[in-house]
Amino acid sequence: MLHTRGNTKIYRVLSKLSTIKWSIAVKSIYSGLFAGLLVVFYRFAIEYGTETAIQVYAVLRRNPLMILPWIILIGVTGFLIAWFMKQEPMAKGSGIPQVEGLLLYGLKIKWHSVLLVRFIAGIISSFFGLSLGREGPSIQIGASGSQALAKHISKNKLEENYLITGGAAAGLSAAFNAPLSGIVFALEEVHRSFSGLILIAATTAALTADLVSKYFFGLDPVLSFTETPSLSQVFYIWLIPLGILSGIVGAGLNKALLVFQTLYGKIPYYLCPGIALLIALPCGLFLPEVLGGGQNLVQIAEKAHSGISVIALYLVVKFLFTCTSFGSGTPGGIFMPILAVGALTGSLLGLVAMEFGLPEEYIPDFAVCAMAGALSGSVKAPVTSILLIAEMTGSLTHMLPVAACSFIALFLSDLLKTTPIYEALLERIVEKDQSNQNDKLGGMVEVPVEMGSAVANRKVREINWPDGTLLVGIHRGNKDIVPNGNTQIFHGDYLIVLSTENTYKDLNINIQDLCYANRTD
Numbered sequence: 126m127l128h129t130r131g132n133t134k135i136y137r138v139l140s141k142l143s144t145i146k147w148s149i150a151v152k153s154i155y156s157g158l159f160a161g162l163l164v165v166f167y168r169f170a171i172e173y174g175t176e177t178a179i180q181v182y183a184v185l186r187r188n189p190l191m192i193l194p195w196i197i198l199i200g201v202t203g204f205l206i207a208w209f210m211k212q213e214p215m216a217k218g219s220g221i222p223q224v225e226g227l228l229l230y231g232l233k234i235k236w237h238s239v240l241l242v243r244f245i246a247g248i249i250s251s252f253f254g255l256s257l258g259r260e261g262p263s264i265q266i267g268a269s270g271s272q273a274l275a276k277h278i279s280k281n282k283l284e285e286n287y288l289i290t291g292g293a294a295a296g297l298s299a300a301f302n303a304p305l306s307g308i309v310f311a312l313e314e315v316h317r318s319f320s321g322l323i324l325i326a327a328t329t330a331a332l333t334a335d336l337v338s339k340y341f342f343g344l345d346p347v348l349s350f351t352e353t354p355s356l357s358q359v360f361y362i363w364l365i366p367l368g369i370l371s372g373i374v375g376a377g378l379n380k381a382l383l384v385f386q387t388l389y390g391k392i393p394y395y396l397c398p399g400i401a402l403l404i405a406l407p408c409g410l411f412l413p414e415v416l417g418g419g420q421n422l423v424q425i426a427e428k429a430h431s432g433i434s435v436i437a438l439y440l441v442v443k444f445l446f447t448c449t450s451f452g453s454g455t456p457g458g459i460f461m462p463i464l465a466v467g468a469l470t471g472s473l474l475g476l477v478a479m480e481f482g483l484p485e486e487y488i489p490d491f492a493v494c495a496m497a498g499a500l501s502g503s504v505k506a507p508v509t510s511i512l513l514i515a516e517m518t519g520s521l522t523h524m525l526p527v528a529a530c531s532f533i534a535l536f537l538s539d540l541l542k543t544t545p546i547y548e549a550l551l552e553r554i555v556e557k558d559q560s561n562q563n564d565k566l567g568g569m570v571e572v573p574v575e576m577g578s579a580v581a582n583r584k585v586r587e588i589n590w591p592d593g594t595l596l597v598g599i600h601r602g603n604k605d606i607v608p609n610g611n612t613q614i615f616h617g618d619y620l621i622v623l624s625t626e627n628t629y630k631d632l633n634i635n636i637q638d639l640c641y642a643n644r645t646d
Contacts, residue, residue: 146325152278153291153326157333159274160267160292164299164334165341167244167266171259174251175417182254182409182416192406199406202249203399209246210454211394214557216242217454220265222551224293225315227268228286229633230555236269243269247456253402254409254416255450256443257457260300264310264458267296267334283571283621287322290315291330298331299338301347303516306509307331314506314547320571320619321600346519348423353489355522360487363478364494364526367471368533371495374470375502375534376543378444378463383549385452394454401453408446415443418458419465426465426472426492429485433476440469459546463503464496464517471495490526493518497527498534505538505545507531570633571600576616577642586610591635595623 185192210216215223215232216239223239226232243262250257271292272285279285290311298307311327312320389397408415414422422439429436447462475483475491493514500510510531515521574581580588585596585608598621599606599614606612614620620640624632 146322148280149284149287149291149322149326150329152275152284152288153329154333155278156271156274156288156291156326157295157298157330158337160270160295160330161299161334161337163240163266163270164263164296165338167247167263168259168300168338169341170244170248171251174248175254178252178254178405178409178416179413181252182406182413186410195406196403199253199402200399202253203397203402204395206246206250206398206455207395209242210398210456213238213242215239215554216246216265216456218451218456219261219458219547219550220263220268220456221261221314221458221547222554224265224268224289225547225551226554227272228290228293228315230551231633232555234269234272236272239269240266240273243456250398250402250455250457251417253405254413255401255405255455255457256408256415256417256419256446256462257450257455258418258459258461259457260297260418260460261458262456263300264293264296267292267294267299267330271295271330287326288330290323291326294327295330295334299334301513301517302335302338302342302345303347303513304331304335306513306516307334309512310506310509313509314504320573322571346517348420348517348519353427353493353518353523354486356487356490356494356526360478360483361526361529363474363483363491364529365533367474367491367494368498368530369537370474371467371470371498371530372502372534372537373541374444374466374495375463375499375504376538376541378447378466378499379503379543379546379549381444381448382451382459382546385448386454386553389452389454397453398455401450401455404446404449408442412439412442414439415446418461419443419468420461422465423468423492423496426468427489429472429476429488429492433473436469436473436476440466440473443469459503460500463500467496467499468492470499490523493523494526494530497531501531502534502538502543503546505535505543505548507535570622570636572620572622572633572636572640574614574616574618574620574640575642578616579639580614580620581616583614584610585612585614588614588639590639591624591632593624594632594636597621597623 185195215234223234227234243266247262268289271288275285275288279288293315294307294311297310298304308327308331311323316323414425422443444466451459471491471494472488475488479485497510497514501507511528514527515524596608599608600619622636
């Protein structure tokens with residue numbers, strides 16, 4: 126039953142909401158600074174670990190007798206990583222689904238143990254060259270750092286969630302030197318809706334973290350493509366097969382990642398990291414280019430001097446190596462491996478297209494476009510994919526072909542009925558963590574009203590609100606409205622809803638069912 130009678134409590138909440146914008150802006154600067162420093166340290170450590178792994182495998186190639194001691198070290202390290210993951214399951218894998226679960230479903234996450242395991246287990250595994258990226262963990266590290274900070278400076282649950290969102294955006298910004306991507310990622314992937322307050326939190330935190338990152342790593346983009354001319358319009362027809370192929374690869378990688386995760390689930394947990402580390406051994410000995418996130422593979426794909434057979438070999442091995450590394454649950458992300466697989470896919474198609482008249486100079490364009498296509502087909506966040514490629518390559522000249530390839534890949538992924546990878550991973554986490562679903566967390570949420578939704582253009586009293594919810598405010602433009610039964614709700618409004626009788630997850634889902642289009646009334 127919804128109660129709308131004005132009272133002192135509602136007015137107090139609404140007065141806070143009217144000033145929360147600038148409060149969040151200031152506090153998000155602290156959030157971005159703290160998250161940025163944490164991610165910079167993690168980024169330094171992971172890069173050092175991957176470089177060391179390449180050097181170690183080079184030594185092992187020259188001294189085969191040292192392989193046996195290395196295998197023993199793999200066994201010990203595997204058990205150690207498994208023990209850490211057992212202590213803090215929320216630090217396994219990417220980290221992005223856990224952040225989404227925290228913000229959307231109210232999952233309980235212990236920031237202190239997450240940070241500890243992320244740093245220790247993630248850094249240790251990097252010294253073995255697993256095909257994992259730093260980006261997903263950086264997002265969770267940024268979110269966890271902001272969660273710790275929010276416990277001391279936030280005024281309520283809603284403000285805390287905004288600061289955590291800002292921390293997640295800061296994490297991606299610092300990991301990739303990509304503040305715009307961090308901002309859009311918070312809107313498109315984490316919250317899956319637009320909110321002015323989310324935008325403020327994500328923007329201030331991401332820009333602050335980018336400043337921190339650039340201070341330590343410089344101004345150069347993460348992927349500095351040497352010579353990438355604008356793709357001639359004559360060859361735009363190739364964007365269709367390029368988008369289709371990259372979409373298939375992205376969707377296929379999604380399914381493969383989930384299949385390998387399921388297969389690992391049938392193995393005792395304490396063996397899983399060791400198996401992944403052991404698989405890394407032959408990769409490091411015979412094909413060291415596939416080690417780590419794959420930034421070096423992107424450079425190889427750009428130049429494509431190796432030929433079709435070698436590029437195809439890199440693509441297959443990187444694809445499977447990523448699945449075996451990530452499926453084990455070892456802390457690490459898949460953002461960069463997906464981009465590497467996409468770049469190799471584009472380079473491979475570019476080499477084939479050369480047989481039909483494509484000049485060699487356009488191979489880097491194919492690699493860049495397919496990176497966005499593979500990421501869009503897997504994550505299903507096309508705007509983030511487009512901006513991320515633009516910021517990582519340091520160029521906007523490819524915006525049109527990149528966008529075209531990204532949306533073609535997204536369309537193909539939808540035709541294949543592919544579930545976004547982070548959404549699928551989140552569903553698995555929620556299923557395993559039943560205790561979090563049963564806790565009566567309650568809280569306050571802000572949800573936008575979409576055109577065509579169940580509440581749009583209706584009065585408050587005409588809506589069948591979920592039991593135990595209290596509509597305390599409507600944010601419309603620059604106005605904050607205290608609603609009553611006759612208040613009309615319009616699309617574009619933001620509803621502020623309180624609940625003490627629902628879990629945070631149920632509150633979010635029930636209100637979204639009402640406020641989002643194409644959902645049941």
